[in-house]
Each structure stands twice: as C-alpha cells, then as structure tokens.
Amino acid sequence: LGFEPAACDGASLVRTAPDSKRAIYMETMVPLYTAGWSPLYALRRQSDKFVLAPKPEYYNLDADPRETTNRSGQAPAASELRRQLEDLLTHFAQTENHSGERVLSGDEAERLAALGYLAHDGPAPAGELPDPKDMVEVYAAAVKATQLYAAGRYREALGFAEKAAAASDTFATAQQVLANIYVALGRDDDAVRALRKSADANPTLFGLESLARELIRMRRFEQATEALDEAGKMDPDNGNIAILRGDCLAAQGKADEAARLYHQALEQDGNRVGDVAKERLRRLQSR
DSSP states (O other): OOOOOOOOSOOOTTOSSOOTTOOEEEEEOHHHHHHSOOOEEEEEOSSEEEEESSSOEEEETTTOTTOOSOOTTTOHHHHHHHHHHHHHHHHHHHSSOTTOOOOOOHHHHHHHHHTTOOOOOSOOOSSOOOOGGGGHHHHHHHHHHHHHHHTTOHHHHHHHHHHHHHHOTTOHHHHHHHHHHHHHTTOHHHHHHHHHHHHHHSOOHHHHHHHHHHHHHTTOHHHHHHHHHHHHHHOTTOHHHHHHHHHHHHHTTOHHHHHHHHHHHHHHHHHHHHHHHHHHHHHHHTO
C-alpha cells in the first residue's frame, strides 16, 4: 500500500520457530482502579516470567508451569528481566500516555461495580500501595458481601462488607457495598459515613457521585452539592455531574433550574448520558 511500517514490538506469524528470548510486556491496572492497590507489570518469555510488584515475582515456567514457587532474588534471570522491565516503564513514562485511558462515567462505573469491577478515576493514593497478593482475602470478602446483598441477605452481608472496608479504606467497592447494606438496614447516617470515608481515602468520580446520590436521597442538599463540586473539579464536562445537580434541584421543587441542567447534560455529554437526561426531562414534564 506504500505505507512505511510503524516502529512497534511485533513478530511475524509465519516464522517457523519462536524467539525464546523475546520478552512480552504485560500490565494490569485493575488493582489500582478497583481498590487503590498496586498495579502489576510483567515481562514474559517462553520459559520464564517476572512480575514487578511491591513483592516481586519470578517463575521458571519450564520447571514450574503452575507458578507455585517464586524465585525472585534467587535466579540471575530475574534481575535481567527486572532491568528490562524498568527500562521499558521509564520509556513509557517519558512518552505520551501509551494506554489511551479515559475517565469512565458514573453509570459505566456503576455497571462495572455490579460485575465485580470498579473504575478508579482519581489520583493514586499517597504512600506505598498494597500488594494485590496480600489483599486476596479482602477482595473475597467484598465479593461475598456483594453476592449476599444481591440476594437480600443484608445482615449476613454486613459482616463481610465491614471486614473488607476496615481492611482497606481505598477499596471503593467494599465501601460502596457497605453503604448499600446500611441503606437496606435503615442506617442512612452510617451509609453516608462509609461513602465519605471512601471519597476521602481514594477520591473517584464514582465514589463522589455515589455519595451525592445518597445525600440527595436523604435531602441533605448542601452536602450533596459540596460532593458534586469535588467531582466537578475532577471532570468538569462529565454529564453525570450535571444530571445529579439537576436531581438535587428537582428534589427541592426547582423544576426549571433542574431542566436547564438536564438540557446541559444532553448537549454537553449526550453520548454518555443522553438517555438519562431525556428520561429526567420526561419525568419533570409529567409532574
């Protein structure tokens, strides 16, 4: 076609034999985005793998294909792969964002949370981040709490949620399900405290919007507005914030001002919140 091939890390699929020394880069931001824990970066070759984490991992895949024995700090190849990986991460840091990340909407994050995920869209928590390996039981407790909550078994869910939330202030999923359980049990003030604690420890759009939504339900409009102001600083053009501001006004009987904000959300962020904005407008018109 006359195009020059772009510089990239690739290999021909028609080769007869793989390059056993070629290292493939891997990363996951899920621990950071779901809980404020450390992301993981790795290089994998045909016969071994190194994972850069607070507690690094190295596995000889020929001798240990199930990755049961961590030989980081023992095998010379671990140091070699670590240097390669750190050089690669330095290169990424010096170039534009290579992952194409974008901020998810509150609705998108809420749907992901319902599936066991939660988008993190705020700054990384300060200080050294926990190693995901050390937080497996905390994550399992939050998952169990979510399952019990969905089944309507709120009092059983409460213990698991409180355990997970107490173990990690930054684990927004745990704080969110704890707040939901508190609401189901009629403990509204405890729900707000859980959401506020989460927003303070690990501020995200999802967390702040959840806090504002609960405050609106409780008719604490001034506090809801403050939470939305915090969210607006993170993403001024996010249509969900305009929707919630409109909800806050509509709950106070200020229909005209609410309609203006719903129209603003529709014009400003229609692809993301258009259906919600239209539904809110229909609801106002039917009153």
